[in-house]
Amino acid sequence: MRQTSISKPFSWESTWKIVSQGSLWQFSRIFVGCVSSLIYPHAPLVGFSAVAGNTLARKKALSCVMAIWLANQLYGFIIRQYPQTWESLTWGIVMGLATLLVTGLVTLRPTFCQRFWGHCLWLVISVIGGYLLYEGAIMVIVQLMGGHGLTLAILWRIFLKNCLWGIGLSLIHGCVVSVMIQFSPRYSSQSDYSS
Numbered sequence: 001m002r003q004t005s006i007s008k009p010f011s012w013e014s015t016w017k018i019v020s021q022g023s024l025w026q027f028s029r030i031f032v033g034c035v036s037s038l039i040y041p042h043a044p045l046v047g048f049s050a051v052a053g054n055t056l057a058r059k060k061a062l063s064c065v066m067a068i069w070l071a072n073q074l075y076g077f078i079i080r081q082y083p084q085t086w087e088s089l090t091w092g093i094v095m096g097l098a099t100l101l102v103t104g105l106v107t108l109r110p111t112f113c114q115r116f117w118g119h120c121l122w123l124v125i126s127v128i129g130g131y132l133l134y135e136g137a138i139m140v141i142v143q144l145m146g147g148h149g150l151t152l153a154i155l156w157r158i159f160l161k162n163c164l165w166g167i168g169l170s171l172i173h174g175c176v177v178s179v180m181i182q183f184s185p186r187y188s189s190q191s192d193y194s195s
Contacts, residue, residue, distance in 0.1 A: 012116045012119070013114040013115075013183075018180065019055065021057050023060075025173070028063050029051070029065045029068075029169070030068060030071075033065075033066075034067075034075075034103045035121065036048075036165070037072045037075040038075070040161070042072065042076075043068055043071075043072040044067070044070065044165040045098075045134065045162075046063075046127060046134045047127065047163070047164070048068050049065050049102040050064050050106055050126035050130050050162075051121060051165075051166055052064045052106075053104070053106025053107045053109075054113075054170070054173075055170075055173045056102070056107075058107040061103050062100060062107075065099050066096070066099070066100065068099075070096075077092075088144055090145065091138070094138055098133065101133065101137075102130035102133055102134055105129075106122075106126045116174075120170075122167065122181040127162060128133045135150075135155060138150075
């Protein structure tokens with residue numbers, strides 16, 4: 001009788017799937033996103049969209065960013081006293097729709113994302129492309145409504161804020177996945193062969 005034992009560690013992709021389908025990562029993103037509204041008048045929605053789309057299953061990612069957007073809007077209109085005008089309401093709606101669009105596109109995760117470095121590359125593409133799409137939607141509304149615009153200095157600060165949040169949240173996600181890979185049980189297969 002011969003026994004063979006095959007030890008197979010979790011891969012980046014299989015561990016990513018476990019995290020992406022769990023509720024703990026989703027709810028921790030929502031919590032952090034809601035708390036970010038206390039720090040900034042406008043939550044870094046592109047950063048949250050890129051990370052949620054990159055680290056959660058589509059349905060969870062979309063519900064996560066919508067909860068963050070809604071909390072930010074409620075906080076803004078109730079606590080920060082956003083002006084209750086059609087322009088302000090339109091900005092909020094456009095921000096929500098752009099957040100959904102960016103998140104939905106990021107969740108399309110190309111096949112190269114199955115490796116760690118591909119995941120990182122997609123995150124960079126997600127933050128930069130998401131920012132351009134998000135701010136582009138806002139600029140279109142500004143032009144259509146004739147409202148106030150954003151200067152290049154403000155746009156740059158918003159971009160940096162979204163990048164920093166995207167990087168920070170992604171580092172936390174990478175640590176979670178790495179710890180899970182290190183401490184995950186190994187698959188073990190034992191076969192008995194009679195001689």
